[in-house]
Each structure stands twice: as structure tokens, then as C-alpha cells.
Amino acid sequence: MSQEGSPEVRGGPGVAAHYNRLAPDFTRHWSYSDTFVDWMTGRLVAHTAIGADSHLLDVGSGPALYSRRLAEHTRHPVVCVDPSAAMLTHIPDTPRLVPVHATAQAVARGEAELPHREFDAILVKEALHHVPRGARGPTVRGLASLLAPHGRLVVVMMPTHDCGHPLFSAALRKLGQARFTPETVAGMLADSGRAVHIHQDAFPVTMPTARYLDMVGARYLTLLEHFTDTELDAGVTEIRRAHPGDTVTFTDRYTVLVAH
Numbered sequence: 647m648s649q650e651g652s653p654e655v656r657g658g659p660g661v662a663a664h665y666n667r668l669a670p671d672f673t674r675h676w677s678y679s680d681t682f683v684d685w686m687t688g689r690l691v692a693h694t695a696i697g698a699d700s701h702l703l704d705v706g707s708g709p710a711l712y713s714r715r716l717a718e719h720t721r722h723p724v725v726c727v728d729p730s731a732a733m734l735t736h737i738p739d740t741p742r743l744v745p746v747h748a749t750a751q752a753v754a755r756g757e758a759e760l761p762h763r764e765f766d767a768i769l770v771k772e773a774l775h776h777v778p779r780g781a782r783g784p785t786v787r788g789l790a791s792l793l794a795p796h797g798r799l800v801v802v803m804m805p806t807h808d809c810g811h812p813l814f815s816a817a818l819r820k821l822g823q824a825r826f827t828p829e830t831v832a833g834m835l836a837d838s839g840r841a842v843h844i845h846q847d848a849f850p851v852t853m854p855t856a857r858y859l860d861m862v863g864a865r866y867l868t869l870l871e872h873f874t875d876t877e878l879d880a881g882v883t884e885i886r887r888a889h890p891g892d893t894v895t896f897t898d899r900y901t902v903l904v905a906h
């Protein structure tokens with residue numbers, strides 16, 4: 647649930663500040679319900695094709711909301727990479743998860759210390775847009791080079807058109823203007839010499855309107871960092887007007903690119 651932002655938000659101190667601020671409440675703002683997290687985990691198991699013997703690398707793992715569950719599908723610990731120290735402190739302290747403090751770029755350049763150099767699956771879920779624009783292609787190629795011969799690189803992102811979220815109009819406009827699209831990523835993955843398959847996943851969400859407005863107020867999408875507090879307040883009022891009931895219903899959409 648995040649999207650491309652301005653250069654300031656996309657990489658560097660803006661991103662770090664955003665995730666350090668979000669870290670304590672990340673899991674609450676990023677999981678509508680246990681059913682949603684179960685559903686997403688199931689989709690990730692299917693896309694990564696992990697099994698009991700798989701080595702999995704989760705790049706931009708955040709607090710391992712998904713890796714802690716994906717770890718139940720393999721006997722090997724899951725390696726969780728994230729440049730936000732605040733996010734890593736929320737990873738459960740278990741030998742099933744190995745936190746690594748690094749960026750995707752550092753991993754791709756072979757500069758991060760990983761427990762092994764080859765993975766059956768590499769997951770980059772809603773994090774690639776944080777890699778600075780010029781570094782994305784080399785990062786995708788570098789990550790692909792860490793795959794075992796039969797391995798899969800899975801990139802999950804929000805579609806830039808029709809993301810499904812009941813955002814205010816200025817935020818949806820901003821999202822529609824994003825230049826970092828699933829097609830761009832498909833091109834980068836193809837350049838790594840792998841076959842690319844694009845999937846569209848969707849989950850129907852019904853949640854208390856107040857809770858959704860809370861998420862918007864907390865800028866649950868990096869996209870929302872573009873708006874001042876006053877603009878955000880106006881956005882919340884607009885959403886409230888469009889959804890006067892106690893609950894809000896929408897379809898949460900994901901584009902998943904699988905390279906293998």
C-alpha cells in the first residue's frame with residue numbers, strides 16, 4: 647500500500663523519516679484484517695512458489711508482516727532486508743527471521759552481508775519505488791543475479807490506475823501521474839533475461855470508515871506525503887462526504903510481476 651512520491655519522498659531522508667514515523671503502527675495501518683493478511687500470504691506463497699526447502703529473501707520487508715508467515719512454509723530462515731532500523735526493530739525476535747539492515751541497492755551490488763548468496767525466491771513487495779529512479783534497473787538486475795537457476799523474483803506494487811482505494815481526488819490524480827508503472831518494472835525484469843508474467847490480484851475490503859480515515863490521516867501511503875496537513879484534512883473531509891456510512895467498501899488491487 648504505497649506509491650511513488652516526489653524525489654524527496656522516493657529516496658533518501660524523506661523515506662527514512664516516513665517509515666521511522668510509521669514503524670510503531672505499521673502493522674495496524676497495513677493490515678485491514680487477519681483475513682486480508684492470510685489472503686495476501688496465500689498469494690505470495692503462490693507467486694514465489696516457495697516450499698519446504700526454499701531460501702527466501704524479502705527485500706524492503708518492513709516489520710516482516712508477511713515474512714513471519716511465509717517463514718511457516720519453509721524450514722530455512724527468511725532473510726528480511728530493510729534500510730529502516732525502526733522497521734527492523736518490529737521484526738519478531740525468532741531464528742526463523744534474519745533481519746539485515748541494508749537497501750535493495752546494496753543487496754543488488756553485493757555489499758550487504760547475507761547468510762547466503764543464492765535464493766529460490768526474492769520478494770520485493772511495495773518497496774521498489776523507494777529505490778532512486780536511476781538505480782532501479784541495476785537493482786532489479788542485481789537482485790535477479792542472486793536467484794538460483796529455477797528461482798523467482800516477485801515484485802508486488804499498487805497499480806497506478808484504478809488502485810481501488812477510496813482516496814480523495816487530488817491523491818488519486820497524483821497516483822495516476824506516477825511514471826513508475828508495472829510496465830516499467832516488467833521491462834526491467836525482462837532486461838534481467840527472465841520470462842515475466844504479470845498478475846492482477848484483488849481483495850474486497852469492508853472496514854470502519856473511521857479506521858480508514860485514520861490511515862489516511864497517518865499518511866499510510868507515501869503518496870500522501872505530498873500533501874500538507876491542511877490539504878490532508880480537506881482530503882479526509884472529501885472522503886467522509888463521499889462515504890457517510892459507518893463502513894467503507896472497496897477493492898484493494900495489486901499488480902504482481904513474477905520473473906523466472
Ligand SMILES: C[S@@+](CC[C@H](N)C(=O)[O-])C[C@H]1O[C@@H](n2cnc3c(N)ncnc32)[C@H](O)[C@@H]1O
Nearest residue numbers: 648665706707708711730749750771773776777
Ligand atoms: C510500504 S513498506 C512495505 C513493507 C513490506 N514489504 C510489506 O509489504 O508489508 C516499504 C518498505 O520499503 C523500505 N525501503 C525504503 N527504501 C528502501 C530501499 N532503498 N531498499 C529497500 N527497502 C526500502 C521501507 O523502509 C519500508 O519498510
